Amino acid sequence: MSIGVNVPRKDGQSKVNGQAAYVDDLSFDGMLYGVTLRSQIPHGKIRAIQFDPKFDWSSVVVVDHSDIPGQNIVTLIQRDQPFLAAQLIRHVNEPILLIAATSRKKAMEARTRIEIIVDELPSVTNLEKAATGVRLYGEDNLFKEIHIEKGDLPRGFAEADYIVERTYKTGLQEQMYIEPQGVIAVPGKDRISIYGSLQCPHYVVKALLPLLSFSHPDQVQVIQMVTGGGFGGKEEYPNLLAGHAALLAMKSECPVKMVYDRAEDILATTKRHPSIIRHKTGLKSDGTLTALAIEIDFDGGAYATLSEVVLSRGCIHAAGPYRCENIDIVGRAWATNNPPNGAFRGFGAPQTCFALERQIDLVAKTLGIDPLEVRRRNAMEPGDSTATGQVLTESVATHKCLEQAVKASDYIRKRSEYSKLLPKARIRRGIGLSLFFHGSGFTGDGENRIRGRAGLQVTPDGFIEILTSSTDIGQGTETIFAQMVAEELGIPVDLCRNAGVDTNRVPDSGPTVASRTCMIVGDLVRSAAAQLREDLIKWLAELENCNAEQITLVGGCFLLSGQRVASFQDLAKRACSEGGPASASKTYVQPEGLEWDEKTYQGQAYPVFSWGCDVAEVEIDLDTYEISVTRFTAAQDVGKAIHPVMVMGQIEGGSLQAIGYATMEEVLQKNGWIENHRMTNCLIPTALDAPAFETHIIEEPFSGGPFGAKGVGELPTDGGAPAVAAAIDHATGQRFDEIPVTPEKIELALNP
């Protein structure tokens, strides 16, 4: 048994003993260090670039847009972002020039000797003015507009006894992975190798081919180094950084390392989209939701990056896990002159989930009933349909999660007990909850467009190597894949290992995003293992001159009519050396009946959803306005926990990110500048800010997932913020519709 067991992490030992090699641990002979010269204005034209004549420019390599052999476009969804600004600057800290030298110090010194002369243009750095300000993108500054309609909205409002309206706001959030972005580019003849800290190696391949004017994917080799966290921040940004290092490497004909320091990483890389979300809800006096009208605005920043898909996921999750027949969701991602925003764990859903859950609390308040009651009455069940008209058929755990979290946290008793404390105590307690869901895998037919592949290879020493491009960025991919293969073959986990991620060697199993790795790629890995078992049994049957049905693989041994004939490892070795079945591979096949209309946003948005309920407890000091999240109970359904400890780690870590989002994480932006670009002022929670976690894993299996598993990666970042905000409301008697809720905001609310 390898599934549901807390086997040692594959990456654990090397990370603890310091042997794990991150990109900055790697160096090559003759390697240069690259730095980036960036813009200092939010919008403008480059008039001239002046190089100090007193500096010895022959001692460094400088690259500008004219050195680009191919296209100056970062290939992603739209074709709007250049690798290096040529004439137009569209945000502060946009890359303009690249410099490489034999030391970082030298490269930085050269950078101070270059002056960019600019003509500033009017800029828009405020989401609320994105529509009315300067024209930045297309006709209307919209990267994307999405409309989801269900039922008949006017009828829904006509049927309502009450209509409640409110606007909600969320701010920027920085991923703050522990290891900043970094790559090394090693040039070869008509090829380049990239070693990097990244999530999506094949994205980098696709981005570099047109940049370098290469035609064959093998010309770009991308190798993932041990990666110190990503949280989405290393989904698309490494395309740009790898491109930069590659340009310097091609021009200098030397390996080039580019590793950001923390300040540059915070200033230049993508963050979670700030949002303004307006809700108008119709409800009956018994709490039934009759109409949900939701309007969502995201600040995409200066380039489209992934904004449209972030918006898409945000919109699809905007009406939440609630039954409602009349829904209208309008989402817009706007172009501004802020640095581009992009992927961050949750991918649009934490924003829309925050707004919706706060709105549901408002519904409860309007009716004078407990927020729990509203959720109990409206939570989806099998047979209900989502905003996109997707009818839920299996693996629906709303009520299970809700009741488990409520019971485990003693919500009902505490809710009334803390309310009674209200008038006198100076330190007040509050408790609040949230109910949420998160779709596993790519949206709609996205998986079918990717057609991920995974493979297994038997090694000469009889081990199984797992070949995928799914990166382990700390979340445990390597370990769970090994567990799945071990389970399917009935062999010890120790016999299974990962091949490492090298695009020249492993198949493209798609990017490591979208809560898809365990469920989608995991199932490819599992079915490849099933294939290999079958092939080995057939081969053994031939060798033994018997019927394949007579052979079983149990406990690491092949049995012929119950008698041991070979150990798995021995037969695997033989297969490898004697031309037997020594490999297997699988390609994603879309399940029958999946229907999705990208234009109308109707149909099956995700193969399945994971569900969760969070209950947060806080203490607020009414004299010092300090906020402390004291306890956090999460009940989250992941289908099947392949490795329960790591699932709990995902839930607790994601929850803590959500708690930070709700209470302290604030990226301050003014005129397109990020003002707090250091870890001393761009805060994330410390261990001492983590509440006591009580985590309950709910397992409502999904028939389409390996061993019943669904995704858990993003789900935990969705529900924490609204639960904490609800608890703060409960403690203070004030409503907070904007996060982060800081002591300053509480002070202001309590002393109007």
Next chain:
Amino acid sequence: MMRLPKFRYLGAKSLKEALQALGSVGPEGRAVAGGTDLLPNMKRRQQQPKLLVGLRQVPELQSLSGESGGSLGLGACLTLSEIAGNAALQDDYAALSLAARAVATPALRNMGTLGGNLCLDTRCNYYCQDQEWREALGYCMKKDGSICWVAPSSPRCWAVSSCDTAPAAIALGARVRLASASGRREIDLSDLYLDDGIRYLSLEPGELVEGILLPPAQGWVSTYRKIRRRGSIDFPILSVAAALKLDGGVVEKARIVFGAVGSRPKQAKEAAAFLGGERLTAESIEEAARLAAKAARPLDNTDGGLSWRKRIAQATVVRALEEILRG
């Protein structure tokens, strides 16, 4: 990437060696203890000494010893972890013990020393920035510039004293021992601090903090409260040290000291005087806190919104005194 500028290093083996080196090198020299403040500052080019004199191996600075009349001497190079972990200090000088424990993080407390903490550079939003940031702004008067961005018409610098141990030790009535190549002197710790963000210490050139001397603890009860954003790492947004000498519920003598509200630890003398002779009750605490808060007039130049920082001073004093009342 921030790198240290070039400097020479001398690991002094005795106090005499350290003092002689610092005395002869002049303003180019600087003592370094744990380096947890000085080295990051050097990376940001806020300080650029040519010679660093390491104090960590100077035996005279490591002592922790009872002295005549029940006083306690603490050497400047005791680490904050050593101070926080000392059981006798926890019992008798709770404010200092709590303050030491509230500094930064475990790793920084293992390196950071009492002397370094007492001499911690003052902090300000316009100063605690990397060089590029300060250069873009045109620098400030504390380093390389001529203006104070907090109060542009101000002739002085308003950078803030943010060390945790000084308010606590001052509340406990500490004296500080200073040594230089030409001799030793002992002054009240509160007199070590000047109300100026640039020249915030009254140390003479070449002078070192050798240690502090805490008066007998008999009858005194003390505490330290620190407001900060997170449970760890962060400097104080405001702190309050309170020490009371109690005689059967009546305050014989009191000291209340604020940290992080000005360029030096601020004593709330009016409040302390008021408490003298008062019975400690909810009412006297409220009044003392009201008087104390008058001494806390922060400017908008550190972390934390100004309105919030202003409003919490009184309540934090109440909390500190209530804690003492509860015992």
